Amino acid sequence: MVIDNSEVNVKRINQILATYKGESNLLIQVLLEIQKELRWLPKEGLIRISQELNVPLRQVYHAVTFYKAFSLVPKGKYTVSVCMGTACHVRGSPRILDRVEQTLGIHSGETTPDFKFSLETVNCLGCCAMGPVMVVGDVYHGKLSLDQVRRILDSYD
Amino acid sequence: MKKITLNIDDKEITVEEGMTILQVARGAGIDIPTLCYHEKLEPYGACRLCLVEIGTPPRTRLVASCVYPAADGLVVKTKSERVIQTRKMLLELLLARAPGAKIIKDLAEEYGVTKARLRKTATFCILCGLCVRYCAEIKKADAIGFIGRGIEREVMFIPEIATESCPSCRKCFPLCPTGVLESNFMLVQSLLLKQ
């Protein structure tokens, strides 16, 4: 379930901003916290952040479009991150990604229509000896084989 | 202010300390091409056309003259073989991106870049940042900015601010080396009016 209520969003954003007390150098930390809390960064939020932290709006927009962690559209309940780092690549992560895309019916960068899963690739999780690796939510799954993919994804409700 | 002497293209030049190589060169009438440089703005160092070769062989390297501080005893070559080859490759890349831009076509001709070996992407904006930086540093409206990263990087008008500030200002339009900025703004304006 995605929070699509502007008022609720702005209220929660204001709560988070209050703890940062206008420190402009904490722009990225603030954005990370709001992204984690709401699973996306609504536009009203970006404008509020610009005002509260005294950072030009164009800098806020640049930050949210520069970094992979941020999303301007609502993300699913669980983010599936498939690691495409070199070690995982050499152990077949492209095929794992294919299988995840087939199973969920979406491409990397997209979210399932029921907002359950968002799929993304990540460029190295640091679990290189366990490759191929994928993270669902905040649970790591290592030494993946193709047939495990469906079983893992089906276990999430 | 302390005075320093540097050697540019075998010419000894004495200046006050605190300048960049580009400023010294231009002051002495030595031509160095630039695209993203503007005297009124903080140097940006992005187009890399102003690269010059410093040092004494074999220990030389290329540096961006618009940001590199002029120093006493520095030896600079603005048209060495290495510099020319690098500028040629840069112009090939720029041509692929902005094939119709006069300023780039002229420079390409000057440097003998004729063959089109690279795939044309024709996005026209070369991301020199003159518009963004002018609006941030001089106009101080922050109505335009960069978004995205890598090859997806773009210049974007911030709708909330641009609709208010830009129509009466427009001072950044003539700065655009390829001329695409004005068309960009017209497009944004018409899309916003539609709403």
Added chain:
Amino acid sequence: MPKLKSALELEELRKGIVSRRDPNRLCFTVCSGTACLAIGSKQTFAAFEKELEKQGLKDRADLKPTGCPGFCEQGPIVVVYPQETCYLHVQPEDVAEIISQSIKGQIVEKLLYVDPVTGKAISRESDIPFYKYQKRLILGNNRLIDATKIDDYIALGGYKALSKAVFDMSPEQVMAEIEKASLRGRGGGGFPTARKWKSTRDAPGEPKYVIVNCDEGDPGAFMNRALMEGNPHSVLEGLTIGAYAMGSHEGFIYVRQEYPLAAENIVIAIKQAEDYGLLGKNILGSVFDFSMKVHKGAGAFVSGESSALMNAIEGKVGEPRPKYIHTAEKGLWDKPSCLNNVETWADVPFIINNGADWFASIGTEGSKGTKIFSLVGKVNNTGLVEVPLGTPLKDIIYKIGGGVRGNKKFKAVQTGGPSGGCIPEQYMDSPVDFDELTKLGAMMGSGGMIVTDEDTCMVDFAKYFVHFLSEESCGKCVPCREGISHMLDILTRITEGRGQASDIQLLEGLAKMLKDASLCALGQTAANPVLTTLRYFRQEYDAHIYEKRCPAGVCKDLIAFYIEPDKCQACLICARNCPVNAIEGGKNLIHVIDQSKCIKCGTCFDVCPPRFSAIKKISGEPVPVLIPEQDRVIQRKG
């Protein structure tokens, strides 16, 4: 708890902790680094908790989650003390037996490491060849520490170096010791650490900052992750000592967003150190103040570049600045800032505790001390390897790494991540240090070592790195943004069979420009993977361009899967597993692949039983015409 106010109080605390610990008491340690967690060590740990409770052993045995010891291939790993018995691949169902056997002082044979050469089982952790041939000065304590308990670190002598520095040494003496040790940065640059510290100390401007770079973006590298998760205090202590030497009172720790556990553990460590008075105002009761903050990254490799990282800490977008004035002189907010890698900081307490001469006795003339490498890819023992600098590549890959997995043929080892290069077989005797690998066109970098075998296509491999960099380039300067994009275009065309004769020259021209003209090191080194693969594997490029053939059988557009009629035994396994139903066949009917439907996923190739091995990859030649249907019936001999 009351803060420690002197060196003596710290020593008393340490003695107290150690005296309360019985070295003969049974202790089960379960690796809880992110990688072991990825294959279920959390469940294994929970099983221990449950089973110890159930067997009423909670006050007879300890259970400790520990940091990554680096033998990642064999996880989840459990080590039982005091015997130091090492158990591998421990599943929850193994736990009860481990406990009951350990109580009796016995071992569980089936979970031990078996030496592939001698066939013998080895029970003691330090006897296992993977560990035995390493020199685990920095990483070794990971196995003894619960990162969320500062007492574990203090018990091992933690913070003694800080105490020595602050009370027995002047900042100049600390600086001199680091200089004498000839410590060089472990993040990839290899810059002499003392020189950087001195620049920061001598540069005008206050305040001065010290920064930990835990952005570890190189894919395939996870040394910093293991240190920060498993022994965060070693990094904190090193940073504090450095701050003392340089006259800094404020530090930042930049942790990449992809390492949440590292960020969590460092935050806990900071709090616990502050509680003990080992951080904050009047450290250990001295006149030295030092505090630090944690800054998280948000998913950008380029932000690990030092000037970009500082931009990110300032709240701006993490793009590099032209670095003609060193950040050591003008860094964060234009103040003197010293940025070092996690491992560099972790080396500092060792040097202070054991002396510069001891440190300098390890390694080579130009590269002192040990280095942690992440050995991954097609190697048998993947994991973290810490050895003296100067150790030959072959020792790391074969002696410690156990050689290429699956008995395949070694092809190359990629070192230094996307800024580095590939090193082929003939250079396996090369010592690994800051300078030797650079001569071969590669570089040691931060320590990533990726082993490839005969099944790796080197053109595809180069394309992989260029693709990675194209996604990570900040896009500010023309050479990197445009140059990498065009290199990717060309490499993609080559792997798709649309390469042209002029491509190699164009790639080389772009590479030269990237090196000379890019604003930062990302662009400057971007062409290295391409240049080294061209240098050592030119024949693969030529095969792709002139013969439309992929020798390793990887590039999908250049390969076809074909079922050999005289080997197929019509078992139907491939047909059933084909995700697009491209295989026709039946019982006693030789299977055939419909090339128009085939998506080259390789599933049939994987599932065909090894005793038949009926499927082969064809490249550079046409697929044989399918035998007519009526000839596909297999005549079984009665």
